Amino acid sequence: MQIHLSLQQKWILRGLGCLSLLGFVGLPAQALTPDEAGHLLRRVAFGPQVATVQALLPLTRTQAVEKLINETRSQSVSALPSLPVLEKKRQRQNEAQTQKNQRERNAQSQQLKAWWLQEMLVTPSPLTETMTLFWHNHFTSSLKKVKSPTLMAKQNQLLRRYALGSFADLLQAISCDPAMLRYLDGAVNRKAKPNENFARELLELFTLGEGHYQEADIKAAARAFSGWSLDPNGQAVFKTKQHDQGNKTFMGQTGPWRGEDIIRIILAQPRTGEYLAFQLWKSLISPNPNPTLVKRWGAEFARNQYQIKPLLKTILTSDAFWAERGSLIKSPIELTVGSFRSLGLPPDAEGLVLTSRQLGQDLFNPPNVKGWPGGPNWIDSRTLVARQQFLTRLVEMRPTLNPVLNLSLLPLAPSPASDLSELLLDQRYQLK
Amino acid sequence: MNRSEFLRLSGLGLISLCLDPLVILNALAADHAQVPVLVLIELQGGNDGLNTLIPYNQPAYYKLRPQLALPKSEILPLSAELGLHPALQALKPLWQRKQMAWALGVGYSQPNRSHFRSIEIWDSASQADEYLEHGWLGRVLPQLPANSRSLADGILLGETSAGPLNSLALRTLALNAKGRLPRSVSRPVNSSQMPESLHHIQRVEATLNQGARELNQRLSQAGTLPVKMPDTPLGRQLGQVAMLIRAGIQSPVYKLTHGGFDTHRQQDGIHGRLLRELAEALGAFHQALEPQGHWQRTLVMTYSEFGRRVAENASGGTDHGTASPQLILGGRVKGGLYGQQPQLEDLVNQDLRHHVDFRSLYQTIARRWWGLKPFWPESQIPVLNFI
Numbered sequence: 001m002q003i004h005l006s007l008q009q010k011w012i013l014r015g016l017g018c019l020s021l022l023g024f025v026g027l028p029a030q031a032l033t034p035d036e037a038g039h040l041l042r043r044v045a046f047g048p049q050v051a052t053v054q055a056l057l058p059l060t061r062t063q064a065v066e067k068l069i070n071e072t073r074s075q076s077v078s079a080l081p082s083l084p085v086l087e088k089k090r091q092r093q094n095e096a097q098t099q100k101n102q103r104e105r106n107a108q109s110q111q112l113k114a115w116w117l118q119e120m121l122v123t124p125s126p127l128t129e130t131m132t133l134f135w136h137n138h139f140t141s142s143l144k145k146v147k148s149p150t151l152m153a154k155q156n157q158l159l160r161r162y163a164l165g166s167f168a169d170l171l172q173a174i175s176c177d178p179a180m181l182r183y184l185d186g187a188v189n190r191k192a193k194p195n196e197n198f199a200r201e202l203l204e205l206f207t208l209g210e211g212h213y214q215e216a217d218i219k220a221a222a223r224a225f226s227g228w229s230l231d232p233n234g235q236a237v238f239k240t241k242q243h244d245q246g247n248k249t250f251m252g253q254t255g256p257w258r259g260e261d262i263i264r265i266i267l268a269q270p271r272t273g274e275y276l277a278f279q280l281w282k283s284l285i286s287p288n289p290n291p292t293l294v295k296r297w298g299a300e301f302a303r304n305q306y307q308i309k310p311l312l313k314t315i316l317t318s319d320a321f322w323a324e325r326g327s328l329i330k331s332p333i334e335l336t337v338g339s340f341r342s343l344g345l346p347p348d349a350e351g352l353v354l355t356s357r358q359l360g361q362d363l364f365n366p367p368n369v370k371g372w373p374g375g376p377n378w379i380d381s382r383t384l385v386a387r388q389q390f391l392t393r394l395v396e397m398r399p400t401l402n403p404v405l406n407l408s409l410l411p412l413a414p415s416p417a418s419d420l421s422e423l424l425l426d427q428r429y430q431l432k
Numbered sequence: 433m434n435r436s437e438f439l440r441l442s443g444l445g446l447i448s449l450c451l452d453p454l455v456i457l458n459a460l461a462a463d464h465a466q467v468p469v470l471v472l473i474e475l476q477g478g479n480d481g482l483n484t485l486i487p488y489n490q491p492a493y494y495k496l497r498p499q500l501a502l503p504k505s506e507i508l509p510l511s512a513e514l515g516l517h518p519a520l521q522a523l524k525p526l527w528q529r530k531q532m533a534w535a536l537g538v539g540y541s542q543p544n545r546s547h548f549r550s551i552e553i554w555d556s557a558s559q560a561d562e563y564l565e566h567g568w569l570g571r572v573l574p575q576l577p578a579n580s581r582s583l584a585d586g587i588l589l590g591e592t593s594a595g596p597l598n599s600l601a602l603r604t605l606a607l608n609a610k611g612r613l614p615r616s617v618s619r620p621v622n623s624s625q626m627p628e629s630l631h632h633i634q635r636v637e638a639t640l641n642q643g644a645r646e647l648n649q650r651l652s653q654a655g656t657l658p659v660k661m662p663d664t665p666l667g668r669q670l671g672q673v674a675m676l677i678r679a680g681i682q683s684p685v686y687k688l689t690h691g692g693f694d695t696h697r698q699q700d701g702i703h704g705r706l707l708r709e710l711a712e713a714l715g716a717f718h719q720a721l722e723p724q725g726h727w728q729r730t731l732v733m734t735y736s737e738f739g740r741r742v743a744e745n746a747s748g749g750t751d752h753g754t755a756s757p758q759l760i761l762g763g764r765v766k767g768g769l770y771g772q773q774p775q776l777e778d779l780v781n782q783d784l785r786h787h788v789d790f791r792s793l794y795q796t797i798a799r800r801w802w803g804l805k806p807f808w809p810e811s812q813i814p815v816l817n818f819i
Contacts (some may be wrong), residue, residue: 287628327628329629367548380636381603382594428621
């Protein structure tokens with residue numbers, strides 16, 4: 001498909017190019033170029049759309065970042081499907097019941113995935129979904145283990161509510177989130193029989209990172225979190241009798257700690273802010289975080305009571321962020337959802353449930369507690385071909401390509417050809 | 433691996449006595465280095481080991497499995513203790529030729545009964561409480577000579593996961609249902625800035641397109657197999673593997689999946705059918721490779737995320753268990769039973785105790801099949817003598 005530019009449009013584009021040149025040499029006009037708007041949107045908004053690029057073009061970098069952050073939501077725009085509570089598994093249930101339950105659970109899981117994809121496809125606040133997905137990959141839980149679409153839906157709403165809120169609050173809330181209690185066995189962590197699964201991942205993957213705690217800290221934290229359980233309705237309950245009330249020594253501090261104390265102590269460690277800044281760097285900037293900046297941003301994050309918005313603003317307005325182009329590989333979700341959004345195709349959430357799984361990212365089912373390994377792992381000989389097949393199908397849907405998009409879809413020079421098929425099958429389209 | 437070891441494994445040891453090894457190695461490198469091939473078959477869902485290799489003289493077997501126990505008269509005895517499920521009849525000739533080995537009671541400590549976690553442990557060769565991102569072959573194959581894996585480090589067939597081949601250190605190719613390699617059609621970039629992400633994509637694409645060219649060309653010259661493969665998914669896939677091996681494709685590993693082993697209900701008919709498909713496909717595979725001596729450089733091994741509970745359940749099936757036996761076939765296999773059969777009176781949480789760490793299988797393949805250095809300390813993870 002060819003794009004026909006009118007003479008007028010060509011002059012506009014040439015004008016935009018001049019503006020960018022002015023910005024580059026440091027003159028007062030600092031409005032974003034289409035390439036810069038594209039960079040920001042590719043990283044945090046599932047890619048550029050005609051309207052969003054146009055809205056950002058008159059703004060400076062800081063203004064554009066502020067606009068995106070200020071417009072975020074904490075709830076979905078799409079209504080959550082009703083997921084009737086599945087019958088509880090009984091000791092002696094017959095085969096027909098077991099099969100029926102399994103079928104219903106599969107149907108609900110499908111609905112749940114389609115709902116989130118729909119939200120990503122239509123939301124006016126893609127940054128919210130980008131961050132919700134970030135937290136889903138950070139505080140992992142999976143349908144395969146939790147076996148309850150209802151609890152996974154609740155966890156997803158929790159992640160969205162705090163996605164750009166307070167990390168401290170999110171951490172407290174996730175520690176007694178029902179899906180998490182089931183995923184990391186918090187619900188069977190009792191005084192008489194402590195289960196260390198949640199305590200270990202809390203320290204290793206959620207907050208401090210390997211090498212910044214001792215085995216004894218895991219044991220102490222497991223005892224402090226003992227007593228949480230799920231009632232028959234899937235609500236989290238704290239059973240004082242199952243809680244170990246004795247003194248524990250955690251990170252050098254001794255007391256009759258409960259879970260919330262452990263989190264308070266963790267949040268007082270400088271490592272926690274740095275670890276989160278490190279993870280966000282890898283997700284938003286490049287595979288190689290700068291240790292000095294990570295340390296500075298971590299400290300700032302802690303000083304701001306772990307408010308996520310100021311940290312995001314620091315990251316997205318940094319020179320490090322703006323110096324990057326194409327150093328990250330799009331995840332299957334970013335590639336599929338982003339293509340639909342950028343090209344203005346009618347949302348097909350149910351179709352994307354299957355496609356995203358084939359490309360290696362089955363929503364609500366990260367492969368293990370570490371989440372999707374991502375980066376180069378997204379692309380191997382099979383998924384590369386599958387990505388191309390998906391993009392070829394999109395081309396066959398004959399979307400029109402607006403010239404503004406043409407300048408903002410791909411990272412890295414040189415400019416793409418004006419043919420949509422060539423543009424989508426350009427190797428750079430796999431990058432962000 | 434040193435050169436003489438490689439030549440021995442290549443089945444060319446005899447010739448190398450008469451010729452300068454360097455001459456041979458160069459000749460091999462030029463075109464058809466006969467790399468020792470490993471064919472991995474994942475029995476997906478957790479194979480019921482007790483009804484595969486059956487302890488037919490243990491009364492507890494019949495007591496705990498009133499519906500599912502196979503009658504003693506139907507079992508194909510391999511020893512005074514153990515016998516094959518009758519559906520494995522097609523494999524009996526390989527036992528008689530001493531080219532079939534079974535590793536008994538294979539599993540690991542702190543067994544995990546979740547399908548996805550347990551197969552991840554097997555794929556990555558991790559401890560039960562350790563998360564390793566990549567497959568175990570990613571740590572083994574890079575030690576093989578480059579010319580023995582010039583086309584790819586591994587080839588996947590059917591709807592299989594990369595599993596043990598899932599590693600950035602490996603070049604892995606996936607065949608489509610027709611046994612062909614699809615080509616990548618992306619538009620190459622020559623940008624002034626080339627981030628590592630772009631290099632990665634270009635490397636994957638180069639492997640894919642080089643592989644597709646060579647593989648499709650060699651296959652078109654390969655002719656047909658001397659036997660008719662069974663018309664089942666596994667039969668068709670093993671037929672494709674046989675074609676590739678006969679065509680001299682340079683790839684040390686093939687990975688296939690035989691699915692459906694999660695037999696919680698009405699296990700009897702299903703499990704028998706799955707085993708029959710396995711045995712008939714492998715029997716034909718052997719015949720396809722025997723003529724030109726390819727069977728001598730082929731090793732087949734099954735694995736499965738876990739075995740199943742000793743006692744049958746109320747639905748005529750079995751639930752997730754722990755240890756189970758694994759099958760090893762090949763022209764250079766030393767037939768027999770290895771390890772120790774778990775005792776039905778000595779259960780942990782109603783499940784079998786494992787006696788062979790699954791990593792011993794990998795250690796044996798690395799050491800004895802490919803002649804590489806130990807992967808783990810041999811004092812902890814001993815080699816088995818099936819090769």
